[in-house]
Amino acid sequence: MKSTPPLRSGKTTAAVIALLLAASPLAQAEISRGAVMASTCFACHGTDGKSTGAIPSIYGIPADSLIATMKAFREDLRAATVMNRHAKGYTDEEIVHIANYLSNIK
C-alpha cells in the first residue's frame, strides 16, 4: 500500500488503518497520478505499454532510461515522428510519474 496517504495522528491510528486495509479487499489504494497519466500512452503503445503493432512497447524499461528518452524527445535531441510533439506536453515531474509507473509493469 505504498500510495496510502501519510498518517499524522500517531502509531495507533496507523496500526488500526493498516489492519483495516489488510482485512478488506474493498479498500483499494487511490489510483496514482502515474497510472492515470500513463494510461494516455496506451492508445498508441498498447494497454500497459505492450504494443501489438508497429509502435514500440514501453513497459518494464528502467525509469531513468524512460525519463532520459522523454526529455531528449522534448528538447528535440532525439529524432522521432510524433513523440517530439507529444513530449513537449509534459513537465519533468509528470515524466517522472509516468516513467515510474511504466517501469514497474511486468
Next chain:
Amino acid sequence: MKTISRRKILKVLGAGGALSSLGLAGCASQGVVSGKAAAKIVVVGGGFGGATCAKYLKRFDSNLEVTLVEQNRQYTTCPGSNWVLGGLRGMGDITHGYGDLNSRYGVKVVHDTVTAIEPGQRRVVLAGGQSLSYDRLVVSPGIDFRWEEIEGYDASVAEKIPHAWKAGPQTKLLYDQLRAMPDGGTVLMAIPGNPFRCPPGPYERASMIAHYLKTNKPKSKILMLDTKDAFSKKGLFEAGWAALYPGMIEWVPGSSGGKVERVDAATRTVYAQSGMDQHKADVLNIIPPQRAGQLAQIAGLTNEGGWCPVNQQTFESTIHPGIHVIGDSSIAGAMPKSGHSANSQAKMTAAAIVAMLKDLPVISPSHVNTCYSLIGPDYGITVAAVYRLGDDGAIAGVKGAGGVSPTDVPQQFRTQEARYAEGWYASITQDSFR
C-alpha cells in the same frame, strides 16, 4: 491513545468498504460503496468511448459491477474505414467484438437498445424489457445526423447515397459504388462545417479514394464540396495530393460555393449557392452536419447547440448529475471528436468515477489525441495534441506541444508515419476492445 474520529478514518481510508468491519457501515458519504454491494456502473454505447470506459473502470477498480450496453454484437470502426475504401484493408480488419471485455476484465456485456434513461430512479430501460439500475451512468452515444440541413437527403436516401460516416454497411455501400463506377467518372463528396466527427476524415477519404482510382480508373476525378474554408492538416494534404494524385482532386471551399444545400437523388445532382451551382456525379458521398447521438437527445443531455455540456474534469453532465457523457457527443473544450479523444476521455472518466465513489479527490485529467491519416499506402501524416484542464474549466491544448507533421521531410518520414498509422490502429483497438 487519541480518539480516532470517523471523519479521520474516512479521510485516510477514502473508501466506505472497509468501515463495515468497524461497525460503521452506511456512514460512507456516497452510500454506494458501503456494505457488501459493489457500486453499479452502466456504460451505454460500445464504441471507442464506451468500450474503453468499461474496461478501464474494471482495471482501476475490479470490485465495481460494470455493465456495457451495446445494440450490436460487433463494432466496425470509423478509423480504418477509409483504408477499406482505398482497398488497403477488408471490412473484417476493422470489425471488433466484445468477448474480451467480458472474459478478461469481467465487464458484463448486454446487447440491447436503451429506450429511456430515468435519472431520478438512476435506471436505464432497455427495449428487451429489462431495466438496469446504476450508481453512475456513462453514455457514449457517438453522433446523429442533422438530416434537416440538406434538402433531399435523409436516412432513407442514405441507403442509396451513402454518408459512410458511421462505419459498417454504409462503408460497404460506398465501396461497392466506387468499384462499379466507370473510368472517367466523378466522385463528389459533400463535407460539413465544424464541429463534426473526425476533422481530417473527409480528406483522408478523398486520398484513399484517389489511391483506388489512380490504380484502377485513372481518368476519374474527385470533387470535394466543403462547407468550410479551411480544414485539418490542409497544407499536408494538399502537398500529398500534388505529389501522389496530381490533377485528380478538386477542393471547393464554402466561400466559393462549397456548401451543399440540396441533393437530387434521382439524378445524382447536388445544388449550392441557392441553386446557382449544380454538380452531377457518378458517385455521391454526402456527409451531413451532425449533433450528439440519439440517446443523448432522448435523455435530455443536449444543449441548444445539439451537443452535451459536461464538467470537463469528470465528464459528468451539467444537466443530469450522475450521468457522464463521453466521446463525440460531449463538449470537451479543444479536443476534436475522434476515437482517440473518446478513448482518452473514457480513461479519465473511469478514474474520476472510481475516485468519486470512494470520496477521494479526482486526479486532474491529462488527455492525448493523435489523428493519423494515410494520403497513400506509404504516405502518412499526423496531427497531435496533449490536453489539460484549464483554469476556466475547459480542456485546452498544452501550449508548445502537439501540432502537425513537419513539411520539409524526406519520404522516409511519411513512410514511417504510415507504418505507425497501422500501428496506432492495432494499439487503439486493442486498448479499447481487448
